[in-house]
Amino acid sequence: MFKELDPILHSQLRLAVMSLLIAVKEAEFTYIREKTNATAGNLSVQVQKLKEAGYINVVKQFKDNYPLTTCKITPKGVEAFEAYVKALQQYLQAGES
Amino acid sequence: MEEENQLTEKESLALITSMIKKAKNSYIESGIGPLFWGIVITFCSLITYARVSYQLDIGFDEWFLSLFALLPQVFFIWRARKQKNFISHDESIMNFVWATFAICIFLLSFYNSHVHPSNSIALYMIVYGIPTFITGGVRKFTPMVVGGIICWVCSIASYYTSFANGMLLMALSATSAWLIPGIILRRRYLTMKHV
Numbered sequence: 001m002f003k004e005l006d007p008i009l010h011s012q013l014r015l016a017v018m019s020l021l022i023a024v025k026e027a028e029f030t031y032i033r034e035k036t037n038a039t040a041g042n043l044s045v046q047v048q049k050l051k052e053a054g055y056i057n058v059v060k061q062f063k064d065n066y067p068l069t070t071c072k073i074t075p076k077g078v079e080a081f082e083a084y085v086k087a088l089q090q091y092l093q094a095g096e097s
Numbered sequence: 098m099e100e101e102n103q104l105t106e107k108e109s110l111a112l113i114t115s116m117i118k119k120a121k122n123s124y125i126e127s128g129i130g131p132l133f134w135g136i137v138i139t140f141c142s143l144i145t146y147a148r149v150s151y152q153l154d155i156g157f158d159e160w161f162l163s164l165f166a167l168l169p170q171v172f173f174i175w176r177a178r179k180q181k182n183f184i185s186h187d188e189s190i191m192n193f194v195w196a197t198f199a200i201c202i203f204l205l206s207f208y209n210s211h212v213h214p215s216n217s218i219a220l221y222m223i224v225y226g227i228p229t230f231i232t233g234g235v236r237k238f239t240p241m242v243v244g245g246i247i248c249w250v251c252s253i254a255s256y257y258t259s260f261a262n263g264m265l266l267m268a269l270s271a272t273s274a275w276l277i278p279g280i281i282l283r284r285r286y287l288t289m290k291h292v
Contacts, residue, residue, distance in 0.1 A: 005109075012104055012112065019113045023120035027183035034182075035119050085113065091106040 003087040006080055008053045013038055013046045018081050021056060021073040029069035047071060055080055124185055125289050126236075128282030129173045135276025137166040138225075142268035149261040187235050198228040218263040222252035222270050229274040240281055244274035 009015050016036045021027060033043055047069075050056045055077030059070045073081070104112065144159040201224050209217045230245025232238070251266040258266065 016116050019116035020120050023117045025184040025186050031182040088106050088110055
């Protein structure tokens with residue numbers, strides 16, 4: 001029985017953001033934008049969706065009079081990411097056999 | 098990157114792999130820290146060696162230079178932190194390891210100034226080897242692993258040598274643990290920066 005792939009994660013940009021955040025402790029919005037090559041508007045929307053799902057924490061503050069948004073993956077996000085990778089592996093193994 | 102692209106399972110896995118790789122390659126150590134300390138400790142050890150072996154008088158304790166070296170070091174760390182827009186998982190661990198090292202060096206110097214043990218050089222080299230070996234292991238950077246081991250070998254060797262020759266061993270330790278890895282890291286950093 002195949003597990004259904006998490007629809008929150010099964011989208012290109014959201015998956016890219018989660019993959020980045022799983023590899024670092026925390027990252028600024030600018031870092032995520034640099035690495036994903038996404039537009040600020042699109043990235044904002046996807047980050048908001050991940051936040052609403054409880055997969056990431058978003059902290060907005062000011063640094064040297066400029067707004068600074070920092071994102072960090074939550075334990076729920078780590079769990080969802082691991083389950084997603086496991087489900088992917090199941091699909092791929094089934095495809096090979 | 099567009100949001101609405103639907104991914105196949107293979108594409109998803111490839112995307113995860115590439116983003117994790119990108120994150121891992123984001124941070125390139127500039128090498129300034131180890132390079133700086135390598136120069137200072139090697140220089141101070143060689144000056145002490147020359148002072149003891151040739152009865153030179155330079156008019157001040159050369160090891161005070163290491164205290165002055167702290168200022169630019171703090172500045173470099175502050176500047177690097179300001180420019181960085183992410184924090185890696187191993188960073189906080191490494192900060193604690195090197196803070197422990199700094200505290201141990203201070204405590205060892207304090208102990209030395211009160212107890213005057215006969216072979217304190219060996220103790221310093223034992224302490225030099227600890228953060229170097231850990232950093233090399235955690236960051237998978239072989240020159241620092243080797244550097245840490247050389248510090249410990251030099252520490253044992255210093256029991257069988259005079260104080261002056263012990264200072265040469267200390268210079269060798271600092272060169273192996275920090276100066277050479279620092280040069281390698283600096284060259285790598287400058288190359289990556291210009292790619």
